[in-house]
Amino acid sequence: MTPPAYPLPAGIEALSARASQSPESGIVEVLNYGIGRQGIIPLWAGEGDVATPAFICDAAATGLAEGDTFYTYQRGIPPLRDALARYTEWLYGRPNSFERFFVTGSGMQAIQTAILLTADPGDEIVYHAPAWPNLPAAATIAGVTPVSVAMNFSETGWWLDLERVFAAVSERTRAICINSPSNPTGWVMPQADLETLLNFCRERGIWIIADEVYNRFVYGDVRNGAHGRPLAPSFHDVITPEDRVLFVNTFSKNWAMTGWRIGWIEAPEAIGIKLENLIQYSTSGVAGFMQRAALTALQEGDEFAESVIADARRGREIVSEGLKKSGRCRFTEPDGAFYAFFGIEGEPDTDRLGLRLVDEAGIGIAPGRAFGPEGAGYMRLCFVRRPSGLGEAMNRLNAWLTQR
Ligand SMILES: Cc1ncc(COP(=O)(O)O)c(C=O)c1O
Numbered sequence: 001m002t003p004p005a006y007p008l009p010a011g012i013e014a015l016s017a018r019a020s021q022s023p024e025s026g027i028v029e030v031l032n033y034g035i036g037r038q039g040i041i042p043l044w045a046g047e048g049d050v051a052t053p054a055f056i057c058d059a060a061a062t063g064l065a066e067g068d069t070f071y072t073y074q075r076g077i078p079p080l081r082d083a084l085a086r087y088t089e090w091l092y093g094r095p096n097s098f099e100r101f102f103v104t105g106s107g108m109q110a111i112q113t114a115i116l117l118t119a120d121p122g123d124e125i126v127y128h129a130p131a132w133p134n135l136p137a138a139a140t141i142a143g144v145t146p147v148s149v150a151m152n153f154s155e156t157g158w159w160l161d162l163e164r165v166f167a168a169v170s171e172r173t174r175a176i177c178i179n180s181p182s183n184p185t186g187w188v189m190p191q192a193d194l195e196t197l198l199n200f201c202r203e204r205g206i207w208i209i210a211d212e213v214y215n216r217f218v219y220g221d222v223r224n225g226a227h228g229r230p231l232a233p234s235f236h237d238v239i240t241p242e243d244r245v246l247f248v249n250t251f252s253k254n255w256a257m258t259g260w261r262i263g264w265i266e267a268p269e270a271i272g273i274k275l276e277n278l279i280q281y282s283t284s285g286v287a288g289f290m291q292r293a294a295l296t297a298l299q300e301g302d303e304f305a306e307s308v309i310a311d312a313r314r315g316r317e318i319v320s321e322g323l324k325k326s327g328r329c330r331f332t333e334p335d336g337a338f339y340a341f342f343g344i345e346g347e348p349d350t351d352r353l354g355l356r357l358v359d360e361a362g363i364g365i366a367p368g369r370a371f372g373p374e375g376a377g378y379m380r381l382c383f384v385r386r387p388s389g390l391g392e393a394m395n396r397l398n399a400w401l402t403q404r
Helices: 026-034 054-065 078-092 107-118 134-141 162-168 191-204 269-280 288-300 302-326 353-361 387-403
Strands: 101-104 124-129 145-150 152-154 157-159 173-179 207-211 245-250 263-266 339-344 379-382
Touching: 026 353, 054 288, 078 101, 078 263, 078 288, 101 107, 101 269, 107 134, 107 173, 107 207, 107 245, 107 263, 107 269, 124 134, 124 162, 134 145, 145 162, 162 191, 173 191, 191 207, 302 339, 302 387, 353 387
Parallel strands: 124 145, 124 173, 173 207, 207 245
Antiparallel strands: 101 263, 152 157, 245 263, 339 379
16 A cells, blocks of 8 residues: 555644643543542542433433434524523523523533634633633633633632732733632632623723633522522623623533533624634534433423532532541632632642542542642542532541541
């Protein structure tokens, strides 16, 4: 056989700079190390141990059986977009339009698309850290420079100094990304800060990328949403429909659909055609039968979503108790999301600790540095799980701590 006339890629050096510089995820490193180990309790990723409920799976199966296997709307099927608008109205008590909603192949793709919509190569986006690493990584891959603003940790928990955010903004800044409630710190942005930031961005024509995927996971003394249950303060409370705010959201968390890869963006109507184009030239839309499942999740899945939120609330108590017991963990109870982000006295270097805990304690926890240098010295543990497994995980962690 004649060899091809062009040189075959020999390795990474043959790749584009963007691909070869794509960072390895520190969460995935522990996951790859521990996955499939006998008896391991995996608390490394942002998901629970309950599978997607049957009524949601059945809707997808019905779609498949009925031949819903063709190309479909790039923006998402109209009933799903409409249901997303109604769902958002139900939460925030403000009228909304289905034209603002775009179905994406995951929250991750929503973030990627939001970056592409707002920033060109060489531009900057500002974000607060420790942060879910996929955000800065997606920016880097798009040729956009992610500029981090370190959050502060004090006895009352993590907080963000807005003056530092404003100081990080340069002429090249196109967007500020706010993830509230935050993964991994559990910080929730106060409503007054949402307003201040919005005004700052309005004056400068800067976009806000609002990652509010954990909006229903809030604890302690919080206001209720229009739906009558706890809800984090949101840019929804302070914007007008024309404001340059892109909301990122997902079906992964509320409805235990992490493996499905389906989410959404809410955006000003005026940019709809460009958003549609970006979807066309990436995934060309989400499978119709999956969208039917997502629609069912919105229409019939509230009781289930509340059970996931209740698991997280109980999980937070179990983990807080467990971490306090050892007397060696530096930690405050998170106000939102479903992670404990904690340091361990006597273990300043947590980089290898995730791998060691897999071997030595049979638990999977992500190292803080996976969330940026600002997370060094911390570990992240996901507590959206059924109580029995979590209790056992805390016993294992405490047994391990007493032996060190
Ligand atoms: C802060 C944050 N944003 C977005 C996502 C995206 O979720 P998915 O890609 O599963 O929809 C996650 C997932 O863990 C997350 O933690």
